[in-house]
Amino acid sequence: MDFTLTEAQRELAALTRKILDSSDTPWADLVKSGVVPEDPAEFGVLERCSVLVELGRAVATVPYLPTTVAASALAEFGTERQRSRWLTPGTVLxxxxxxDGGAKTTVPSASTAEAFLVSQGAEVFLVEAGALDITAQELVDGDAGWFEYSGGGELVPGLTPDWLITRYTLGLCAFQLGVTERALELTAEYARTRVQFDRPIGSFQAVAQRLADAYIDVAAIRLTLWQAAWRLSEGLDATEEVATAKFWAADAGHRVAHTAVHVHGGTGIDMSHDVHRYFTAAKRTEFELGGATAQLLKLSAALTLT
Structure with missing residues (x-):
């Protein structure tokens, strides 16, 4: 396996970073620039992960992950009518x-999505937003909602909840890589410039060791992410690899987030400070679709079957 980024990945990442650094309307500009392509098949798993890493670095609250997962599902499994109706530039899915007992909870981009892919049993249905009574859920960051679902909508033939969960989980890992990479960079810079007792705090052994551990954790998130992404991109089974990647994204993400806050001291708990944005993003991503323990149980079940 060669995890070197392709030219397309590098170009997409650079364009995404440029847009996020300069745009007041990042979602519209991501669509306009082609980072969110009109044809979902234009970019594969590896390219989408490269974009998500940049979104994580900026802690960008755009509906890229749910939209691209849903769009790629419709491109592969949707009927001709479903594809022609919903695979249009800028459409948020x-x-x-x-x-949770018949209620779909913490649904991402609930207030802006025009349609949802809703799992029920072993099947997935396409449901228009207008057919649902969506209630907003209050999160520390992001846009989510919940609704009761007892059936309805159009069946997406051949699409399974596991297909969606695998790709959405992988996207969360890519986003978490960006979050932790940037959080570590901010923390290392702070440790170089914050002086106590006439010395930069990064020169103290305990702080240096903490940052070294965080560096290793970020490297583990990166390695397990790209291993899982590569297997999916090659059409190989990636059940174990995705669970492993999500374990590291959750477990190591937790440690990196807390290291960032602790090294920053009092400023780390200031909700207006950048580091707090990274802390909350890392914590939310840690638990979304199953935290570290849930992933170990999933990995254990997968290994038992092999």
Whole structure:
């Protein structure tokens, strides 16, 4: 396996970073620039992960992940009518995968999505937003909602909840890589410039060791992400690899987020400070679609079957 980024990945990442650094309307500009392509098949798993890493670095609250997962599902499994109706530039789509007694909860981009892919049993249905009574959910960051679902919409033939969960989970890992990479960079820079007792705090052994551990954790998130992404891009089974990547995104992401806050001291708990944005993003991503323990259980079940 060669995890060197392709030219397309590098160009997409650079364009995404440029837009996020300069745009007041990032979603519209991501669509206009082609980062969100009209044809979902134009970019594969590796390219989408490269974009998500940049979104994580900027902690950008754009509906890229749910839209691209839903759009790629419709491109592969949707009927001709479903594709022609919903695969249009700028259309925001989402996925409703978390079930709580018949209610779909923490549905991403709930207030802006025009349609949802909703899991029910072993099937997935395409449901227009207008057919649902969506209630907003208050999050520390992001846009989510919930709705009751007992059926309805159009069946997406051949599409399974596992297909969606695998790709959405992988996208969360890519986003978490960006979050932790940038959080570590900010923390290392702070440790170089913050002086206590006439020395930069990064020169103290305990702080240096903490940052070294965070560096290793970020490297583990990166390695397991690209391993899982490569297997999916090659059409190989990636059940174990995605669970491993999500474990590291959750477990190591937790440690990196807390390191960033602790090294920053009092400023780390200031909600107006950048580091707090990265802390909350890392914590939300840690638990979305299953935290570290849930991934170990999933990995254990997969290994038992092999």
């Amino acid at each position: 989402s996925v409703a995968l978390v079930d």
